[in-house]
Amino acid sequence: MRLRTKIAVMLAFSVGTVSAAPAAAETWYRADTHHFVILSSGKEKQLEEFAHELEQLDALMRLLFGKKPEVEPNRLTIYLLDNAKQVQDLLGDEGKTVAGIYSPETDGSYAIANRQKSYSDFGLSGDTVIFHEYAHHFMFRNLQTPAPAWFVEGFAEFVSTAEFKRGGAWTFGKPANHRAYGLQVGPQVPIRKLLTETASGKSDYVDAFYAWSWALTHMMYRGSDEKGRQVARYFTALNEGQDPLEAAEAEFGDLDAFEAQLKKYTKSALSYAQSDEPIPYLSDITVRRLSEYESDLTQLTLEARTARDVEGTRKDFAKFFDRHQPTADGLVQFATLEYLAAHRSDAQPQYDFAVADAAVDKALALNPDHVDANILKGKILLEPFDHDDDPDAGNWAKARAYFGKANRTDPLDPAPLFYFANTYLREGKKNAQMGEALEGAFYGAPESREIRFAWAQHLVNEGEFDDAIKLLKIISGNPHNGSGTREFIRMIEQMRDGELPIGTLTVTQTAVVEQSDPEGDEEGDTAG
Incomplete structure (x- = not known):
């Protein structure tokens, strides 16, 4: 079946005629805002309202933390599905209880959310899920302060209950009623574990x-201004390397008494911020209906990005190329699917990139300047260095040429900058442009762990150990992938202190450290 499907799709690339088309797929709409690209298969008006709410949420968080809007942001793409079940069906076995995900990636971060309303005070609405996920994105991009796991998730929960009305009224910090069960019936989480461990x-x-x-975050941010200042000083102490419990006790006092205070707080009437005054925000938002071709490709792009049902998506691509003339965009998405599929443990054979390479070559023939096609071509050229016994050393220069072309086409895209610089890290060579390229990539996509680790690796190679450690400490408390980061920091500290030779940590070892957390980069909100 795999071979027949591949052949069918490859034939679609070479045949210029289009056969009778099956029934049209659902229509998608696209909203473009300052910080977001939102794609939805729902109603146009509903999407427009949602886009305004997201920009208002962004503006409110910037107001709270004193952050100005990014001038030319690397926008977050959001796929908005009908309900949580559609999200779960898309993700397959790995997403049985997931209502939405946020995936911070070098090639473009994205989130998958749903439009489902909650008809219970204790239910989990689609807005709550995406607000939670965007809080993570906002934190990674704007709050360059190390935070422990409780705050990473507590802050996202704190933000998730925000509400924005059509007339401009808003609320912020309402009780997270969907967490009531965890507070009232769930197992106890002793304060010392809450302050030092992760959600596992x-x-x-x-x-x-x-x-x-959430309860601890709410108490610290809604309790009093002094509590907010305590949190800031506590974070500073953590950043300076102080023991987490000692730092907490220094700011919050006796931890047993602090725990009793927290429990009492959850049983009290909780306050929240509200106002009838509209929040100034970047309201220049356009919404348009996508063509049949664009709608079909949007659905396939979503399937290719998640790559859960490879065989099913291959069949969908075969139908797509049967209905539409091949375009560079469509070919790149198919090539992306095949590229990801070749890395899967069940691929037969594994690391066979022939189909992906053929598709990306056809994309480049149609559009030689296509940014994603040039990036993917460069990545495919580098695969033999990871999997072959005798790779062609000339592929380093060839790959750099493709990454360079992508950068010249779109100088603001962080991905070409990263991939160009990373070739030198992988090859074990230096280049005068490496540092500038990695720094530019990082400031374009600070949420990407891949870019952050690469820049840290470069700083280590330059002997700037403390700067590398500072860069990584910011994500070391992330409950989804913090343990690998902390191991990397420990190794850097050993090199700084002369306990390990400089250069001991190679790019290959860095990749292993990055993969040491089973949950990886992808974060999800449960529907339960």
């Missing part, structure tokens, strides 16, 4: 960890 283990404990993280 059985689902009921994870739910309780999220719930108490």
Whole structure:
């Protein structure tokens, strides 16, 4: 079946005629805002309202933290599905209880959310899920302060209950009622564990960890201005390397008394911010209906990005190329699917990039300046260095040429900058442009762990150990991938202190450290 599907799609590339088309797929709409690209298969008006709400949320968080809007942001792409079940069906077995995900990536961060309303005070609405996920994105891009796991998730929960009305009224910091079960019925999360551990283990404990993280964040930010200043000083102490419990006790006092205070707080009437005054925000938003071709490709792009049902998506691409003339965009998305599929452990054979390479070559023939096609071509050229016994050393220069062309086409895209510089890190060579390229890539996509680790690796190679450690400490408390980061920091500290030779940590070892957390980069909000 795999071979027949591949052949069918490849034939679609070479045949110029279009056969009778099956029934048209659902229509998608696209909203373009200052910070977002939102794609939805729902109603146009609903999408427009949602786009305004997201920009208002961004403006409110910037107001709270004193952050100006990014001048030319690397916008977050959001796919808005009908309900949580559609999200779960898309993600397959890995997303059985997931209502939305946020995936920070070098090639373009994205989130998958849903439009489902909650008809219960204790339910989880689609808005709550995407507001939670955007809080993570906002934190990674704007708050360059190390934060422990409880605050990473607690802050996202704190933000998730924001509401924006059509007349401009808004609320912020309402109780996270969807976490009530975790607070009232879930297992106990002792304060010392809450302050030092991550959300892991059985689902009921994870739910309780999220719930108490929200409660602690709410108490510290809604309790009083002094509590907010305490949190800031506590973060500073953590950044300076102080023991987490000692730092907490220094600011919050006796931890047993602090825990009792937190429990009492959850049983009190909780306050929240509200106003009838509209928040000034970047309201220049356009919404348009996508063509049949664009709608079909949007659905396939979403399937290719998640790459959960490879065989099913291959069949969908075969139908797509049967209905539409091949375009560079369509070919690149198919090539992306095949590129990701070749890395899967069940690929037969694994690391066979022939189909992906053929598709990307056809894309470049149609549009030699296509940014994503040039990036993917460069990445394919570098694959033999990871998987072959005798790779062609000339591929380094060839790949750099493709990354360079992508950068010249779109100088603001962080991905070509990263991939260009990373070739030198992987080859073990230096280049005068490496540091500038990695720094530019990082400031374009600070949420990408891949870019952050690469820049840290470069700083280590330059002997700037403390700067590398500072760069990584910011994400070391991330509950989804913090342990690998902390191991990397420990190794850098050993090199700085002369306990390990400089250069001990190679790019290959860095990749292993990055993969040491089972949950990886992808973050999800449960529907339960």
